[in-house]
Amino acid sequence: xxxxxxxxxxxxxxxxxxxxxxxxxxxxxxxxxxxxxxxxxxxxxxxxxxxxxxxxxxxxxxxxxxxxxxxxxxxxxxxxxxxxxxxxxxxxxx
Numbered sequence: 780x781x782x783x784x785x786x787x788x789x790x791x792x793x794x795x796x797x798x799x800x801x802x803x804x805x806x807x808x809x810x811x812x813x814x815x816x817x818x819x820x821x822x823x824x825x826x827x828x829x830x831x832x833x834x835x836x837x838x839x840x841x842x843x844x845x846x847x848x849x850x851x852x853x854x855x856x857x858x859x860x861x862x863x864x865x866x867x868x869x870x871x872x873x
Contacts, residue, residue: 780821780822780823780825780852780855780856780857781822781855781856781857782818782819782821782822782856782857782859783856783857783858783859784818784858784859785858785859785860785861787860787861788848788859788860788861788862791861791862791863792811792814792862795807795810795811795814795846795862796810796811810841810844810846813841813842813843813844813846814841814844814846814848814862817839817841817842817848818848818857818859820839821839821848821850821857821859822857825837825852825857826852827839828840828848828850831849833849833870833872835851836849836850836851836860837849837850837851837852838850840865845864845865845866846862846863846864846865847862847863847864847865848861848862849861849862849863
């Protein structure tokens with residue numbers, strides 16, 4: 780399936796990298812790489828994530844990080860909607 784990132788998800792990823800890089804460039808690179816790897820896995824195995832907390836979404840935990848990819852499967856696309864920290868309060872809508 781084709782992998783598509785929303786503007787909000789790209790913004791989330793950028794903000795995560797900037798925040799972590801303030802402490803460690805190496806850690807920021809590791810987290811960003813892990814998020815990208817999990818997203819690529821979703822393009823091959825789109826139903827591997829659990830049902831999402833927001834109706835119509837799915838979630839994929841990014842291993843070895845505190846982050847979760849929130850996505851939808853739409854036609855032949857996996858759309859990454861947001862990248863959230865697992866401990867964050869979740870919105871009602873995305």
